[in-house]
Amino acid sequence: MIVLHRLVRLAVVLLVVTFLSYALLNLLPGDPVTQILGMSATEESRAQLRQQLGLDQPLLVRYLDWLGGLVTGDFGESYITRMSVGAELAERLPVTLELLVAAEVVALGLAVPLGMAAARRAGQPLDQALTALSFALLSTPVFVLGVLLILVFAVTWQVLPATGWTSLTTDLGWNLTSVILPAVTLGCGQLAVYSRLLRTDLIATLQEDYITLARARGLSPRRILWRHALRPSAISLITAIGLNLGALIGGTVIIETLFGLPGIGRLIVDSIFSRDYLTVQGGVVLISVGYVAVNFTVDLVYAAVDPRIRHA
C-alpha cells in the first residue's frame, strides 16, 4: 500500500518534471528550424519544415504526443540528426553508468575506512587532518580537481591518459585506464561527504551500550567497527549515496567534457549547443527517472540494512 502510494507520487513527480522541462525548452528563444535551415531560409520553407516536424501544433499537443511515445519507450526522433533519440541515449548510457559506478567505488572504498579511522580517534590529530581534507575537497570545484589531476598524472608523470575513452567491450585494460582519472575526480567530492557522514554517525553509534558491551566481551576494535558499528551507522550514508547518484547522472556533464568521454552528459551539452530539443529532453527524462529510481531503491535498501524497518 505504501509502495503503491509512493509509486503514484513518483509518477506525478516525473510527469511534472517532464512537462516543465518540455515547456521550458520550447519557450526559450532559439528555434530548431533556424538551426537546420540557417538564417537565410525563406519563410515558406520554414513553415513547411515546421509543419513537417509537427512544430506548428500547440505545445500541449506536442507534449502529450511525445509523452505517448515515451510511455511505449519511444523517445522520438531528433529534429537535427534525424536519429532515434532512444538509440543515441542507449549508446551513451553505459559510459556514464560505468563512470558513476567507478566513482562510487572510489568514494566508498576510501570513505568507509577513513570515516572509521576518524570516528575511532575523534578529536585527535588524524581526525582533524581528515576533517580539514574533506573540507578542502568539498571546496574544490570538480573541474579544478580534474585539471589538477590531469596535470599531475597525465602531463607530469604521464601514467594515465588525459582524455579519451575505450569501451569496456573493446579492451578491458584500456577501459580501466581511461576511467581512473574521471572516476577519482568525480569520487573525491563524494568521498568528502560520505566520510563526514559516516564519521558523525559512527561516533554516535560508538557511544551505544551495545558497543561498550561488545568491548566488554573482549572483541577487537576492528571487529567491533566492521561487524557491530558499521551497519547501524549506515543509514545517512545510504541516503546520501542515493541522492548523489541521482544528482550525478546530470552532474557528469563537466567530467565528460573535461575528459572527453562519450557519455550522456556530453551528449546533452552537444545537443544544447545544436538546439537538439528532443535529445536534451530525452536526457532530462533519463536523469529524472534515474534519480527517482535510485531513491526508490534506497528505501528498499534501508530495510535490508536495518531489520527494525523491515519488520515495522
Add this chain to the structure above:
Amino acid sequence: MRRRLGIGFWLAVGWIGLVLFAALLADVLPLARYDETLAGPPQSGPSLAHPLGTDGLGRDVLSRIVHGARVSLGVGVGAVLLGLLVGAPLGVLAGYRRKTADTVIMAVNDVAQAFPALVFALAVVAFAGASLRNVLIVLGVLGVPSWVRLIRGATLSFADREFVLAARVLGTRDRRILWREIVPNVSVPAASYAFIGMAVVVVAEGSLAFLGLSVQAPTPTWGGLINEGRTLMETAPHVVLAPSFVMFLTVLSFNLVGDRLRSLSDVRESGLEPVRQVALTPLPVPEHEVRDTLLQAEQLRCHFVTPRGVVKAVDGVSFTLERGRTLAVVGESGSGKSMLIRSILGLLPGTAVRGGKVYLSGDDLTARTPAEMRSVLGPRLGTVFQDPMTALNPVRTIGTQVTEPLRVHLGMGGKEARAEAIRLLASVGIPDPVRVLGRYPHQLSGGMRQRVTIAMALSCGPDVLFADEPTTALDVTIQDQVLRLLHQLREERDMAVVLVSHDLSVVARWADEVIVMYAGKVVERGPAAEVFARPRMPYTEALLQAAPRLTDPVHHRLREIPGRPPDLVDLPAGCAFLPRCPYAQERCGREAPPLVANGGHPYACWYPRSSDGTDRLVEGVESGGR
C-alpha cells in the same frame, strides 16, 4: 555560551575581503589591461611585472583573474540576493503558516530535487544568451528551493518556541510577531547559508564558464581561464594553476565562514571547532599488598579532565571479592557505581584517566595492554548492563551475537557454537531457543533480552560477573526472576558477582557484602546483613530510610534524601556529604573522614550513627528476605 570563531574564520574573511576589494577596484589598480595581448612575453612564468605570469597571448594572468573575480562575485552576490529575496519570504510563510504551505512546499521540493538543475541552467543560458544577467537569474532561481527549505526549517524551530506562542496568546498581530520575533532569529542561519550559497554559486558559475556558457570573451571568467589554461598545461602550467588556486581559496573561504556562522546558532558540533587536547598524567598508586583472592581492587581511581576541571568519578576505591560471593555496590545516581565497574574492566572513554590497581587471581589487570585485556574480557570477566533495550545490537540476530564470543574466544566452529548458544539460552530460561537464535532484538521482550545478555556474558564461563543495575529497566515481576537466575547461575558455576544497584531491597536480599559509594568514594563497607542492620554513616542510614517498603501505609509520603549529590568538579575539603547531613558538626567541614573500622565494619564518618534508631528500617528491608 559564546564560541570562538577561530583564526581560520578570520583568514577566510580576510581573503574574501581581499578578492572583493580587488574586484571592485580592478580598473583603478596598477595592473595591465586584462585584454592587452603581448603585455609580456607569451607563457612567461611569474615575474615582477607579471606576478602570476602571462598566458598564451602574453596577457597578464593576475589582471585576468582580478577581472574574472568581478563576474564570479557579481553573479554570486546577485544570485544569492535573488534566492534570498524570493526564497526567504516564502520560507517564513511556509514555516509560520504550516498546514497548506507544507504540502505545497514538499511537492515543489520533490520536483525540484528530481529536476536536473545544471542541465536546465546550461539550456537556458545557451538558448537565452550567455550574459551576466541571464547567468545570474538562472543560478538565483535555481537556488530558491534551497532557500525556502532552509528558512522554513529555521522558522519552524522558532514558531513553536514559548516566546512566539506567548506573543500569539497575547493577541499580538502576526506581522508584528514575524518582524519582532522570527526574523531576527532566522537571520543567523540565513547569513550562514548566504555564504555557503555564495560558494555554491561561484562553483556553478565556474562550471558554466568552463563549458563556455557564462559571460563571453573578452571578459575573463575564472572557469573560462581554467578552460583556456588547460591547453597550455604542458608548457605553462601556471596559467591554469593560478586561477584554480584562487578559485579554490575563494570557495573554501565562503564555506568556512558559512560553517562557522552556522556553528554559532547550532548546538551540534560541526567537527571543525578546535578541540583542546589535555595532557594525561597517570595517577599514582600507593603501596599495597597483593592478596590471594579472586578479585582485588586497590585505590582504584577514575578522573575525567573536563573544561570545568577534574571530575573525580571514582576516587580511591578498594575491595576484595572471593569466589561464590556477591558484592553489591550501592549509592545514588552519579555516585560513581557504573564508572567503578568500567574502571575495573578498563572500558573508559578516551577522556578518562585511570589510577590504582585491579588484580584478578593476583594478576595485575591494569598493567595489561588493550589487546591483552581482551583475552580476559569475556572468558574471565562477564558483563551485564542496565538496559536490555540498548544492550543488544539492533541489526544483528540473537544467534550471531550469542555465538560471537564463543567463536572468537573459544575458537568454536559454526555448528558447535550454535549448539552451545542453544544450550546457553535454555540455561537462562529462554523457551524455544532455536527460534530465538534467528530473531532480532526488537522482536523480544525486555525480560527475554536481559536473559539473552546474561547468556552472552556467561558464554565463555567467566569467573566474575559484573551486573550493572541488571533489573532496573525491567518490570517488577521480571526483576525477581532475573535476580533469582543470577543467583542460581552463581551457585552452579561457582562465580563471583558484582551487583551494582540503587535498589536496597535487591541488595539486602542477594548480596553477601556491600560497599556504599558517595561522590566517587566508599563511605561504608562490610557484610550486607551487618551494614543494613547497623549503618554507621548517615548517608547509608538515609539511603535505607529512603527505600520504600511494603509495610508502609498506602498514602505514606515517600522519604527522600534532602539536597542533591555534590558537584564532582570542586568537592569541598571536608566530608562530601556535609551539606545534606543532619548530624554534621564543625570538624566535618574541616577534614574528610577516612574509611576506618572501629571494632565493626569500616565507615567514613566522624560522628557515626549508633545502631538504635534504625531497627525499624532494617526489619522493613529484611522482610522480603530470601
